[in-house]
């Protein structure tokens with residue numbers, strides 16, 4: 001799996017959404033990506049890329065695109 | 079106005095009286111103007127109070143709203159399309175609940191400030207976390223309670239989380255054993271609500287005879303003492319029970335409310351609740367709502383810089399307490415420190431807000 005596939009997969013599995021809907025997702029704008037979904041998503045990303053996300057980044061990860069920027073800080077290129 | 083995005087960069091307990099008070103006065107005046115310009119009901123109440131914000135020298139002169147108003151009115155300072163989520167307080171059946179309207183900015187600010195405060199007690203690392211509650215609590219999103227919201231809010235500070243109690247409120251002994259084995263030698267973050275910890279976690283441990291070693295744990299608990307006080311359980315007994323059943327010694331209570339999420343008041347190593355730099359405590363005499371002297375009992379007013387989407391920056395609670403000191407707690411944290419005595423009788427508070435509304 002490429003990193004992009006892993007990244008999309010983390011959203012699909014933790015938020016239970018279709019892969020084609022993932023790129024448009026924003027925190028708080030869908031029923032699935034609420035505060036419960038957010039913590040599952042973080043856990044899924046941490047598992048997928050074997051990283052530990054800082055608190056500030058957990059708070060800042062508010063969209064599909066923003067997540068890519070944040071992962072770059074952990075040397076994960078999407 | 080101070081750029082709100084810079085607020086979380088401040089250090090939580092560094093500022094002594096003079097600097098903090100001037101900062102809060104300037105920012106709370108600005109927030110008062112902000113809400114008066116955006117929330118018509120608030121504008122009316124401010125006008126009725128007769129306070130001229132431009133002449134205010136100290137933030138204590140600004141008007142405050144009884145916390146009960148958020149149960150009776152929809153108070154918001156943002157257009158509906160900017161609303162991000164609505165928080166509700168936990169109320170017993172039949173009671174009205176507070177409705178707090180959050181936009182994205184206020185909600186993010188709350189999370190960031192909470193992480194600054196908690197970071198002072200847990201360190202910067204996210205620790206393995208045990209939630210002293212049932213895994214059923216966040217299963218049903220539709221029934222999302224203040225307890226569930228609290229657990230989620232604090233879950234940010236943990237990793238590899240487990241719940242100590244299963245869906246039937248039984249202790250998950252096997253789960254805890256595996257977790258503690260995996261994280262042997264590490265500090266562990268524990269979070270829960272005071273009453274649940276006493277009534278379920280401690281009680282289940284006693285019953286089962288299982289004695290997990292949580293001597294490397296740091297427990298943060300909140301939700302109030304009312305239910306325990308009704309059973310005549312003291313802080314000392316609570317701490318003693320935790321020490322006996324699982325070796326926990328680092329235990330921090332916190333005081334906070336859904337109407338001012340984020341700026342919680344943490345209990346330090348000396349057993350004192352501390353006001354962080356973003357918020358403050360003022361004790362008011364129930365007789366005339368004047369500021370009480372240091373050490374005197376009165377109603378607790380909470381002032382916070384975080385509420386931007388609803389006019390909840392200065393609230394009179396129904397809790398009674400007293401200031402113990404300022405800037406000189408032996409733990410080294412600056413700012414006011416205080417204690418909560420209990421909750422005032424409903425009738426008295428009703429009287430107080432009625433008085434306010436009649437002005």
Ligand SMILES: [Zn+2]
Pocket residue numbers: 346347348349350352407408409410411415
């Ligand atoms: Zn202290």
